[in-house]
Amino acid sequence: MLFQKEQNHMKQLPRILMIIASLGLLTLFLFPMWRITLYAPQYPTGVTMYIHINKIGGDSPGTLQNVNILNHYVGMKPIIPEAIPELKFLPIVVITFVVLGLIIAFFNRPKLFLTWAILASVLSLLGIYDFYLWEYDYGHTLSPDAPMKFPGASFQPPLIGTKVILNFVAESFPHTGGILAGISIFLAYVAWFVGIKKYPKNEISNSSDNISAGDKLVHTNS
Amino acid sequence: MKKFELNINQAHFGLFAMAIIGVLLLFGCGNQTNPYTSGDSGALSSDVASKVYVAPGEHDEFYAFMSGGFSGQIAVHGLPSGRLFKVIPVFSVDGEKGYGFNEETKPLLETSHGFVPWDDSHHPELSQTNGETDGRWIFINGNNTPRIARVDLSVFETAQIIEIPNSGGNHSSPFTTENTEYVVAGTRFGVPYPQKDVPISSYAENFKGMLTYVSVTDEGYMDIAFQILLPAYDYDLAHSGKGNSHGWTFFTTYNTEEASTLMEVTASQNDKDYIAAVNWKKAEEYIKAGNFQEVPAKWANNVYDEHTHMATSTMNDKVKVLIPSECPGLVYFLPTPKSPHGVDVDPTGEYIVGNGKLSADLTVHSFTKMLKAIENKSYETEVAGVPVLKFDEVVAGVVQEAGLGPLHTEFDAKGNAYTSFFISSEVVKWKVGSWEVLDRAPSYYSIGHLMIPGGDSKKPQGKYLVAMNKITKDRYLPTGPELCHSAQLYDISGDKMQLLLDFPTMGEPHYAQGISADRIKPRQKKFYPIEENKHPFRAMGEKDSRVEREGNVVHVYMTTIRSHFAPDNIEGIKVGDKVYFHVTNLEQDWDVPHGFSIMGANNAELLIMGGQTETLLWEPKSEGVIPFYCTDFCSALHQEMQGYVRVSPRGSNIALSWSLGEDEAVQ
Known part of the structure; x- marks a missing residue:
């Protein structure tokens, strides 16, 4: 009896992982996803922009204005967070994923965990590609009236890593929110993996009478 | 021979002695020394320099x-x-x-x-x-x-x-x-x-x-x-x-x-x-x-x-x-x-x-x-x-x-x-x-x-x-x-x-x-947050910049940001006006003051910290087009940070107008 109870308890592990994975995405609302820092001799501590799920901020309230002032010398257009639609719909996408993940956790089915994880991964990659497009746009769309012109030069910051742009060294890396969201998605894969590996398929679900063909497929494949 | 040699030596000695006395006299007359300072600069044993050396950047x-x-x-x-x-x-x-x-x-x-x-x-x-x-x-x-x-x-x-x-x-x-x-x-x-x-x-x-x-x-x-x-x-x-x-x-x-x-x-x-x-x-x-x-x-x-x-x-x-x-x-x-x-x-x-x-x-x-x-x-x-x-x-x-x-x-x-x-x-x-x-x-x-x-x-x-x-x-x-x-x-x-x-x-x-x-x-404060600026003549951004006339008193609500004034061209000022330039520095970064100076001002310049508003009174005495500029080096385009005020005769009907860039003059 006791052993049985413990086993039931253990069966909750994939579900718990999935709940953590879903809720983990909420850290995107607490921490920035990405950080871009510009270093130059006259900026000894660097100018750091933080890209959040819903806003673009910096290490001081004036950071964005200061970045825009720097950019205007070479004719880059100003970064105006209000004009970036992603900052409006990305929060909705993330909330949707959190809710979906929690529903899936309730059903506790490895196949659904995998589906969620793959979808989230694809969307993340699309997001990073979208970020790249924005960077490309800012770096290449230059005003013909720019006070300083550098033929052939682009001012696109790196996607990940560091890059020298004129007198600046630009650094671009995922930040706390982005990293935690990545870990969350990874946890969903773990939930799926633990689910199919450690427990026979008919013991996973709460409602054992409701096993789909997909689950069987996954099981046989592994 | 011996005696002769002695005589020569005596002669040498005499000359030598006279030379020494001469040197002593020279020193005695010309080179008085102060016992408190002679041979002592107040310093210093060998390694004092390192004790006061603060390396560049430290x-x-x-x-x-x-x-x-x-x-x-x-x-x-x-x-x-x-x-x-x-x-x-x-x-x-x-x-x-x-x-x-x-x-x-x-x-x-x-x-x-x-x-x-x-x-x-x-x-x-x-x-x-x-x-x-x-x-x-x-x-x-x-x-x-x-x-x-x-x-x-x-x-x-x-x-x-x-x-x-x-x-x-x-x-x-x-x-x-x-x-x-x-x-x-x-x-x-x-x-x-x-x-x-x-x-x-x-x-x-x-x-x-x-x-x-x-x-x-x-x-x-x-x-x-x-x-x-x-x-x-x-x-x-x-x-x-x-x-x-x-x-x-x-x-x-x-x-x-x-x-x-x-x-x-x-x-x-x-x-x-x-x-x-x-x-x-x-x-x-x-x-x-x-x-x-x-x-x-x-x-x-x-x-x-x-x-x-x-x-x-x-x-x-x-x-x-x-x-x-x-x-x-x-x-x-x-x-x-x-x-x-x-x-x-x-x-x-x-x-x-x-x-x-x-x-x-x-x-x-x-x-x-x-x-x-x-x-x-x-x-x-x-x-x-x-x-x-x-x-x-x-x-x-x-x-x-x-x-x-x-x-x-x-x-x-x-x-x-x-x-x-x-x-x-x-x-x-x-x-x-x-x-x-x-x-x-x-x-x-x-x-x-x-x-x-x-x-x-x-x-x-x-x-x-x-x-x-x-x-x-x-x-x-x-x-x-x-x-x-x-x-x-x-x-x-x-x-x-x-x-x-x-x-x-x-x-x-x-x-x-x-x-x-x-x-x-x-x-240390690095700048004044612009949103906390409660100056009665502040301009909260370039859109807020303007010129207002009350009789012969003119208030210019001006802003600065690297590297221009808004407005930078003002017309309709008249001889005898009291022109108050209320300059708000919109910068929100450390160490970016802007200066404001205008030809013929009888007071001084303004030196405005980020987020601050300061006011200079200027009373034009003769007609003409008078330049103003930023005095504190602010960027590579600092030398372009300038503008003009057109001063017309008393009673002129040139309307008050101001502008920045190619925009139509606002009236």
Whole structure:
């Protein structure tokens, strides 16, 4: 009896992982996803922009204005967070994923965990590609009236890593929110993996009478 | 042969001897040497340079705030390098920063005598908490037109100036109490009380000496709490007690002779003058009990508001005065030899050092003995209701013949005291308690005050001593008849003082304060948040920039950001207009002020910090197109940061318009 109870308890592990994975995405609302820092001799501590799920901020309230002032010398257009639609719909996408993940956790089915994880991964990659497009746009769309012109030069910051742009060294890396969201998605894969590996398929679900063909497929494949 | 040789030798000897005498004569006539300076530059064993070397990009360990003396300002240096960082305008107008020229700071220099654009700033004093320097503010006295200023050390700007009424020269000031409850102000001149038209020869009869207590709130706001009416002595310097003696302030006096002419003789006759010991906690009780006179007195209180970026001047018309004869226990006189200058309380609060400037000795009083003498009523006599305590009953010890002309003493954290001797031009180190002289070091030349970081607080930070020298003569490259004053830095960490460095100073530093940099650095504001700007003529962004006319008064709401003015072209200004340029600097980054200057302005430039608004009045006198530009290098496009004002004749019908870039002129 006791052993049985413990086993039931253990069966909750994939579900718990999935709940953590879903809720983990909420850290995107607490921490920035990405950080871009510009270093130059006259900026000894660097100018750091933080890209959040819903806003673009910096290490001081004036950071964005200061970045825009720097950019205007070479004719880059100003970064105006209000004009970036992603900052409006990305929060909705993330909330949707959190809710979906929690529903899936309730059903506790490895196949659904995998589906969620793959979808989230694809969307993340699309997001990073979208970020790249924005960077490309800012770096290449230059005003013909720019006070300083550098033929052939682009001012696109790196996607990940560091890059020298004129007198600046630009650094671009995922930040706390982005990293935690990545870990969350990874946890969903773990939930799926633990689910199919450690427990026979008919013991996973709460409602054992409701096993789909997909689950069987996954099981046989592994 | 032999004899002949001898003769030749004799001849050689004679010539040789004559040559030597000639050389001696040459030296004797041309090259007199000063035994004090010959072969001794004041330096220095081998590796001193490294002790004052602050490598490029490194920070100094201490701030030093040196008074500007007759410049009226405060100079901010670093120690040990001696490098000058900033001159804070306090009592004197400063065209560089528009201080006293722009509309916002003019009220700071208002007094009951009207606008006073200069003063003689003497003694900087850092605010304290529990007797330790805390880095919030630095106070300084204006000696000529009696005032005290408070400088906010988060921005290094003057935040308030309060005028001291019933005073004639505010010298023994500001010298804070242990928790900056008060800063004090003792008059250096006896003056008629109240001021009136009387013969100068009626000094003893009509003149009085006033001590003033200025209260300071937690926000730094200064107000006159009360004044104490005393005989017309000259109140020279002061220090408040600490630890056990917290609650008391000690003021030195000279001219207890109450002379009023040929003072250098007549005011130096008494063997002993007094140190006035004021029990300010007792004063608070008398004030609370209503035991004071409220007398008419005109005095200005000028406060700068960091949100409106504007100072306002308020004129006050009365003050509370305590009369010692009606307030027993309020003031006692401690006889102290020979016109004492500095009065310095050791870090424990027990010893009160009187620096009798016309003697060779230092007289040290004991606070405990003073309390006992008061308890036993050991009075020598009484003057104007003030008991004079018996000298022998209060003196703790005498530092015998330590030097000539002791002026001022500070302390280290190891129980040692350091006194400047003006006449013998040296610093003397002595032991508190045993009164023995431990070491002496020459100063170049004629040291006035000296300073040890925290050296007049409960917790001296030691390590360095700065001597402030009045005379430099041959120490620096000459600059005509007027030479710089000089600071000298000594290492006092060892048993022997070691001279490390000379550096020139602004004006005439009468005193200085030092504080470890980490008490100030974390307080620094990098700019003013634009959203907190409450200036009535601010422009919150370029869209808010505009020009408005009210009769012949024109208000230009202008903004600056790298690197343009908005608007940068203005038309419709007429000869005879009063044009106010209200310039808001929209920058929100550290170290990006913009300047504003316009041709023919009869005042100065503006130097506007990020998030700040400042106003320059300009009155065009002839028609034309007048340029204006940014004076403070702001970016690679700084030289393009400029604009024009078109000035038309009086009565012209050119409409008021303004623009930036290719936009249509807005009307």
